[in-house]
Amino acid sequence: NAGVMQNPRHLVRRRGQEARLRCSPMKGHSHVYWYRQLPEEGLKFMVYLQKENIIDESGMPKERFSAEFPKEGPSILRIQQVVRGDSAAYFCASSPKVRASNEQFFGPGTRLTVL
Amino acid sequence: GENVEQHPSTLSVQEGDSAVIKCTYSDSASNYFPWYKQELGKGPQLIIDIRSNVGEKKDQRIAVTLNKTAKHFSLHITETQPEDSAVYFCAASGGNQFYFGTGTSLTVIP
Numbered sequence: 001n002a003g004v005m006q007n008p009r010h011l012v013r014r015r016g017q018e019a020r021l022r023c024s025p026m027k028g029h030s031h032v033y034w035y036r037q038l039p040e041e042g043l044k045f046m047v048y049l050q051k052e053n054i055i056d057e058s059g060m061p062k063e064r065f066s067a068e069f070p071k072e073g074p075s076i077l078r079i080q081q082v083v084r085g086d087s088a089a090y091f092c093a094s095s096p097k098v099r100a101s102n103e104q105f106f107g108p109g110t111r112l113t114v115l
Numbered sequence: 116g117e118n119v120e121q122h123p124s125t126l127s128v129q130e131g132d133s134a135v136i137k138c139t140y141s142d143s144a145s146n147y148f149p150w151y152k153q154e155l156g157k158g159p160q161l162i163i164d165i166r167s168n169v170g171e172k173k174d175q176r177i178a179v180t181l182n183k184t185a186k187h188f189s190l191h192i193t194e195t196q197p198e199d200s201a202v203y204f205c206a207a208s209g210g211n212q213f214y215f216g217t218g219t220s221l222t223v224i225p
Binding site: 004006033035040041042043044045048055056058059091093102103104105106107108109 | 119121147149151157158159160161164204211212213214215216217218
């Protein structure tokens, strides 16, 4: 019974390159959330997706960032033209379905370093 | 939006003593309050949670209390052990998003 999986675990990019982060939710979970964590800070919500739908992207920067959760395959968080300020740990969480409050289970994260 | 504050930011206790971490929230619509433990280089792990229709919940050495009127909730760890050393985050949610506190770095001294 695998948990939430994220890859890569570590990603190094030069300024201006693209970063692609992948998240496979727990089996049976159809809801995915992306969070960003800066060093010694809490997690900040970025985006919430269901299969083929973006439900809430209020925490995601309007430019350079995009997310998708296709019918088949993992959820992808894409950061175009990365800058040094994008360096952070990016965590994905999944939950089985939405009710007023539902548990979220986190993956191990992708640590992005922008040189 | 919701604002979650967490105190203290660092906490050191002797092995066997108790540790208490406190959080406050601002949005009365929040109704779910999970606590996560994060070890170095790993993702947050859910350790206990409480919903707004409950005042207290306990799971072995870990307990959480919720005061809806005052809008605060606390994590209590009794008989602490060195393996409890980690960063602990509280969160509040009333819908899609979790709003996290800034974390408490707990060190249990053997």
